Amino acid sequence: MTFESFVAEHGQALVRLAFVLTSNRQHAEDLAQSALVDAYRNWAKVSAARRPDSYVRKVLVNAHLSWRRRRWTTERPSEIGEAAAGLLPDPGDAYAERDHLRTLLAGLAPRARTVLVLRYYADMSDAVIAETMGITESTVRATASRALATLREDATQQAADTGPMRITAPQDGPVTSAKGTPSVPLTTGRITGNVLEGQ
């Protein structure tokens, strides 16, 4: 595989991952670019990996976490909202819901957010997330389940604060994806409906 065909194949997916991680167009482009520069300079090694895209994704994720440590530690939810202004608006309740969730996410630690993005956007297994972030699988599981618990709590709190719940489906009822197919089971220790999710 040449570097060119790699970028043709995976470049945009990297930009998308970077954007979901950073919520900032400029940071996303910089982040993807820096991961690709790393890949370009080490192309012999990268192209020898079974999944060169996994290698570059790992570089990208770790650059994201270290950049955050260095430069973006002052980021606050309001800035996330600003970055999100460039997003496609979706109507009504769904928009308000997402906006609220975005604010909650911004309140999480960068590592926790990154775990959630890798799990629910990139559809990585906990083992692959662990390998990507250089942490153990049990840390991934613990981080994710703590983050989800925080989000659930905040969502409930927010609903209680503002009266009518913005959430439109019963909390413990069967939830299917937008396309009507069941979602992949995951591995945090929580019983939802009649499905025992891992642990």
Added chain:
Amino acid sequence: MSDLIEQQLRDLFAADADAAPRPSDLVTGTRRAAREQRLRTGAWALAASVVAVTATAFAVWPPAPEPVPFPQVASPPTDPVRAPGTLSATPGYGPGTRLSMRPVAQVLDLAADTAAKAADVVPEPGQFLYTRTVGRDGRVLAERWYSIDGTRDGLGFNVQGGVVDRFAFPGCRDGRYVSGPDQGGPCETDPAYRPDLPEDAEAMAGYLNLSTSHLDDDPAENKTNGIAKNMWTLGSSRFLRPAQRAALFQAAARIPGIAVVDDAVDAAGRTGTGVTWTFGGYKAMWIFDPETHAFLGSDLDTVEQAVVDEVGDRPAR
């Protein structure tokens, strides 16, 4: 089944991904940035500033809008195209999966025998290898049209989180790209079908060894990694004639640490005999029919292949 907040996260991230910027030319941008870094770290401070000025001049130049490759070709569906396979926590493993004591060469020899008996079709240089990769959830992960002789433009789709990415593989003729952002630039032809690929296990092992010779000075693990990765690529995204595929299966028996697992489960949920190996922290598994020894798929996906005449042709199913 996931709970509400998890579904909301999926939806939110997918919506965010839709709004991601689309940088106009990542290849040129990356090359330029890499070159600048190299120059800056070297003694060529003057040259670096010239490059920087040139880069700035390019940066303000409005980039030409990138033409959509093969606009007449419809994107693959994002809905499932078959029933989901097993969604066990460890891909390839189901309730009955267990390590087997059988020698891996025995399993792969049977697989090679079956592969060698497949119909022997020789594709034309102007044709394309079509591949479709379907994941464990039954959704298309990727589609490709690779030029058989590597001189024609190919097309690819990647599907991630319901978002479809379309991209071209520029053809390479007489050492020059025939299209794309680097049109006219130097290239090496990468044909989907190589008539000169070995047809026996020994020669195939030699070929794989030679194709990873740039890793000879690396730790042994990197070399193994490179060989295993090349085998994976040959098996899934190259056209192999029956004898070539048989040679590939037999050569795989030499991967250090490769083992047999009985009642492995492929991405479509079919049970078979697996051969599995790990490298670079990843597990790979090929799964074969336990009766016919035909290759079924891998732990993570199934790949269908066909030879077609034009980019955009999809075999009837």
